[in-house]
Amino acid sequence: MTPSILRIATRKSALALWQAEHVAAELRAAHPGLTVEMVPMTTRGDEIQDRSLATVGGKGLFLKELEIAMQEGRADLAVHSLKDVPAELEPGFVLPAVLPRADAADAFISNDYADLAALPLGARVGTSSLRRQALLRGLRPDLNLLDLRGNVGTRLGKLDAGHYDAIVLACAGLERLGLAERIRGRLAAPDWLPAPGQAAIAIEARSDQPATLALLAALDDEHTRMAVDAERAMNQALGGSCTVPVGAWCVVTERGLHLSGMVGDVASGRLLRAEAEGHSDQAETLGRQVAEALFAQGAAAFLGGH
Numbered sequence: 001m002t003p004s005i006l007r008i009a010t011r012k013s014a015l016a017l018w019q020a021e022h023v024a025a026e027l028r029a030a031h032p033g034l035t036v037e038m039v040p041m042t043t044r045g046d047e048i049q050d051r052s053l054a055t056v057g058g059k060g061l062f063l064k065e066l067e068i069a070m071q072e073g074r075a076d077l078a079v080h081s082l083k084d085v086p087a088e089l090e091p092g093f094v095l096p097a098v099l100p101r102a103d104a105a106d107a108f109i110s111n112d113y114a115d116l117a118a119l120p121l122g123a124r125v126g127t128s129s130l131r132r133q134a135l136l137r138g139l140r141p142d143l144n145l146l147d148l149r150g151n152v153g154t155r156l157g158k159l160d161a162g163h164y165d166a167i168v169l170a171c172a173g174l175e176r177l178g179l180a181e182r183i184r185g186r187l188a189a190p191d192w193l194p195a196p197g198q199a200a201i202a203i204e205a206r207s208d209q210p211a212t213l214a215l216l217a218a219l220d221d222e223h224t225r226m227a228v229d230a231e232r233a234m235n236q237a238l239g240g241s242c243t244v245p246v247g248a249w250c251v252v253t254e255r256g257l258h259l260s261g262m263v264g265d266v267a268s269g270r271l272l273r274a275e276a277e278g279h280s281d282q283a284e285t286l287g288r289q290v291a292e293a294l295f296a297q298g299a300a301a302f303l304g305g306h
């Protein structure tokens with residue numbers, strides 16, 4: 001039977017709430033008469049602010065509590081930033097919809113400098129993302145890279161307090177929070193690659209709820225889905241871990257899919273890059289192909305220990 005109400009499990013950060021409200025509005029528009037409610041909750045990932053995610057168990061920390069709520073029937077769906085969703089989902093869960101992607105570029109943010117090139121020698125740049133660290137090392141080996149955790153507002157506050165000369169955040173998150181004026185420059189392909197799935201909002205639900213899945217599937221965007229399938233397949237073929245700096249960016253054209261991938265090494269600043277084109281119905285094959293091309297260049301040494 002078609003449900004008349006859907007409850008959305010969401011984290012409580014401003015960005016998570018914006019994204020959940022956005023999905024709620026889209027669901028109400030797609031299904032007039034449907035009631036949509038919020039179930040805000042705190043996850044382990046939100047509580048741990050002092051250690052890097054890579055050291056405490058990875059991205060799944062942001063999903064666990066939301067999945068338990070769905071398992072126990074307290075919520076029907078969860079809304080995530082797709083880049084925070086592990087390559088492999090917990091058994092019994094699927095992603096019935098990926099919403100149209102926003103700007104997938106990263107943002108260079110500084111109160112004193114216009115772009116990366118303008119930063120003085122040894123400038124302090126804040127980011128705890130291994131991908132962003134590896135890219136910064138590769139492009140500007142002289143920079144002093146410093147950890148920076150917390151939600152978007154917290155990170156901007158630490159920049160404004162003078163702890164950093166610049167920080168890097170996702171353009172999509174800043175735009176959603178009405179903070180686009182903080183973006184000094186876009187860090188984008190081909191030099192800079194986003195995280196797999198960056199700027200796409202994903203809906204997660206139980207695989208054993210077909211009527212709910214049918215309602216949620218109305219929000220799926222075909223082009224975004226193809227692109228992020230390719231990016232996530234590449235990440236998974238590389239080991240799918242957030243303890244390794246991986247970037248991926250897939251463009252959908254009339255000719256098909258164009259996927260660019262990168263694996264980095266924070267210590268050495270070395271970056272391996274590969275790209276390939278494929279048919280739009282072959283996203284996963286394309287992802288594996290680019291991963292193979294990275295392995296052929298020696299990516300395994302960068303993925304050591306995984």
Ligand SMILES: NCc1[nH]cc(CCC(=O)O)c1CC(=O)O
Pocket residue numbers: 081082083084152168169170171172173197198199200201
């Ligand atoms: N890891 C936190 C996170 N997860 C998703 C986004 C941005 C929004 C998106 O990529 O969809 C952010 C903030 C950031 O990286 O600046």
